Amino acid sequence: MRDRIRKLIAERKVIAVDVDSLSDSADLYEAGLSSFASIQFMLALEDAFDVEFPERMLTRKTFASIEAIDRSLSELLTERV
Amino acid sequence: MALPSRTIEELRAPAERMRAVAEIAARHSADVDREGRFPREAIDALKAERLMAVMIPTRFGGEGLGLLEVAELCTILGQACGSTAMVYAMHQIKASSLVSHGGESPWHAGFMREMVAEQYLLASATTEGGIGGDLRNSLCAVEVKDGRFTLEKDATVISYGLYADAILVTCRRAPDAQSSDQSMVVVKQGDYSLAKTTGWDTLGMRGTCSEGFRLVSSGDAAQIFPQPFSEIAAQSMLSASHILWGAVWFGIAADAVARAQAYVRAAARKQPGSVPPGALRLAEVVAMLQDMKASVVAGVVRYEAALKSPDELSSIGFAVEMNNLKVTTSQRGAQIVTHAMLITGLSGYKNDTPFSVGRHLRDITSAAIMISNDRILSNTSNLLLVSRFDTSLVN
Numbered sequence: 001m002r003d004r005i006r007k008l009i010a011e012r013k014v015i016a017v018d019v020d021s022l023s024d025s026a027d028l029y030e031a032g033l034s035s036f037a038s039i040q041f042m043l044a045l046e047d048a049f050d051v052e053f054p055e056r057m058l059t060r061k062t063f064a065s066i067e068a069i070d071r072s073l074s075e076l077l078t079e080r081v
Numbered sequence: 082m083a084l085p086s087r088t089i090e091e092l093r094a095p096a097e098r099m100r101a102v103a104e105i106a107a108r109h110s111a112d113v114d115r116e117g118r119f120p121r122e123a124i125d126a127l128k129a130e131r132l133m134a135v136m137i138p139t140r141f142g143g144e145g146l147g148l149l150e151v152a153e154l155c156t157i158l159g160q161a162c163g164s165t166a167m168v169y170a171m172h173q174i175k176a177s178s179l180v181s182h183g184g185e186s187p188w189h190a191g192f193m194r195e196m197v198a199e200q201y202l203l204a205s206a207t208t209e210g211g212i213g214g215d216l217r218n219s220l221c222a223v224e225v226k227d228g229r230f231t232l233e234k235d236a237t238v239i240s241y242g243l244y245a246d247a248i249l250v251t252c253r254r255a256p257d258a259q260s261s262d263q264s265m266v267v268v269k270q271g272d273y274s275l276a277k278t279t280g281w282d283t284l285g286m287r288g289t290c291s292e293g294f295r296l297v298s299s300g301d302a303a304q305i306f307p308q309p310f311s312e313i314a315a316q317s318m319l320s321a322s323h324i325l326w327g328a329v330w331f332g333i334a335a336d337a338v339a340r341a342q343a344y345v346r347a348a349a350r351k352q353p354g355s356v357p358p359g360a361l362r363l364a365e366v367v368a369m370l371q372d373m374k375a376s377v378v379a380g381v382v383r384y385e386a387a388l389k390s391p392d393e394l395s396s397i398g399f400a401v402e403m404n405n406l407k408v409t410t411s412q413r414g415a416q417i418v419t420h421a422m423l424i425t426g427l428s429g430y431k432n433d434t435p436f437s438v439g440r441h442l443r444d445i446t447s448a449a450i451m452i453s454n455d456r457i458l459s460n461t462s463n464l465l466l467v468s469r470f471d472t473s474l475v476n
């Protein structure tokens with residue numbers, strides 16, 4: 001899952017820096033994730049994983065790191081099955 | 082100026098103190114507006130009434146007022162002089178960032194105590210040459226070496242920059258940081274120099290003296306807020322700005338409506354038994370004013386509820402509502418004042434009658450461009466690609 005997230009970040013050019021230089025827990029906002037890009041990235045994630053983020057997950061924290069995104073996505077995917 | 086020092090118990094209620102200041106502000110509002118000068122008398126009165134640090138928590142010597150109470154103070158002042166009220170609101174917005182984010186940092190805690198003792202006036206330098214009002218991006222960067230910082234900014238708008246005791250400056254966190262990876266620094270008088278780059282001969286809000294400056298500063302690295310600016314913006318600054326601006330604009334609109342009502346009543350007295358022609362429009366404009374008031378109050382209630390959870394404060398749904406508060410109140414305010422002028426007619430259009438609303442009209446036009454509504458709406462439109470509006474009436 002984390003690899004797919006990383007691939008999406010790179011493909012969609014979500015941040016200006018090379019995603020391979022970031023650890024799973026690195027702060028994406030510090031890496032230059034803007035408010036606009038974070039929404040576009042959420043949409044890309046929803047599309048790629050066929051999920052919809054509920055309102056309660058739409059906070060800065062959910063998208064703060066690759067680890068955090070992984071956690072939220074896993075929660076949504078488990079809920080589904 | 083030597084300030085009378087009083088214990089909190091000796092102070093009258095904040096609203097009562099503000100009404101005394103408002104009287105002074107009203108007396109000078111026409112001159113402040115005409116000359117485009119700093120409202121010195123009213124700001125001195127605010128300091129003398131010890132109204133500058135009311136939001137600072139009691140543990141640092143302040144009165145610990147919440148945003149609703151401060152919004153009420155802005156509205157009272159807004160009915161007297163739009164520029165003075167906007168200066169006060171912008172100062173309190175800076176104070177709210179210190180209250181929300183400075184308590185755990187010894188330097189900022191000490192600064193809050195100083196604010197209470199000295200009744201400092203705080204200014205803001207977010208706008209930057211090449212960036213404009215895009216709050217969440219900076220070109221300039223703070224540089225830290227051996228525990229000291231240096232920071233230079235092409236600050237194209239700093240309201241009352243020349244009259245402030247300290248300025249809160251946004252910048253990139255470090256010279257190699259991304260433009261959205263920002264910090265905020267408190268620079269105190271003595272830490273900085275300002276070289277004027279642009280003037281402030283404007284349509285309205287003339288007394289805010291929002292000139293442009295080249296700011297050069299240095300100081301103790303501890304003056305940099307420990308949190309990233311993104312957090313400060315999301316959790317305190319955006320909401321405080323939109324709520325307190327809305328409160329000022331509501332005050333301006335309310336005074337314009339009061340003048341329109343006085344005009345209609347005067348007409349009614351002259352022709353007993355008949356309802357003057359402006360009365361219908363007055364009914365309409367009062368409904369609009371009530372609507373605007375509801376928006377501001379709902380905004381504060383929403384903010385105070387969100388304060389209980391940091392997650393809620395940084396949620397997208399909350400950001401959408403706070404953005405909308407600014408767009409709605411700025412538009413409503415302008416409609417209301419325009420309406421008041423239709424009611425008062427030539428008497429309102431003239432600058433020298435008791436029914437004049439020219440200053441109100443010019444001041445309120447700043448609302449739509451004070452961070453352009455188009456910029457805010459385009460930001461909201463992006464958020465609404467994922468967030469849904471909360472349709473419950475009771476949360």
Ligand SMILES: Cc1cc2nc3c(=O)[nH]c(=O)nc-3n(C[C@H](O)[C@H](O)[C@H](O)COP(=O)(O)OP(=O)(O)OC[C@H]3O[C@@H](n4cnc5c(N)ncnc54)[C@H](O)[C@@H]3O)c2cc1C
Pocket residue numbers: 167171204205206207208209212213214215238239240241286289291447450451452453454455456457459460
């Ligand atoms: C009374 C007053 C006091 C102020 N005091 C201060 C202060 O103390 N400190 C400070 O730092 N700043 C201050 N400002 C400046 C303020 O913060 C904004 O920088 C300023 O209002 C410019 O707004 P803007 O960036 O949206 O417009 P600009 O960046 O100047 O953009 C110009 C125009 O372009 C359009 N536009 C820009 N971006 C977008 C977008 N994304 N989508 C759609 N359209 C767009 C809009 O039509 C906008 O009006 C003050 C402004 C006013 C009116």
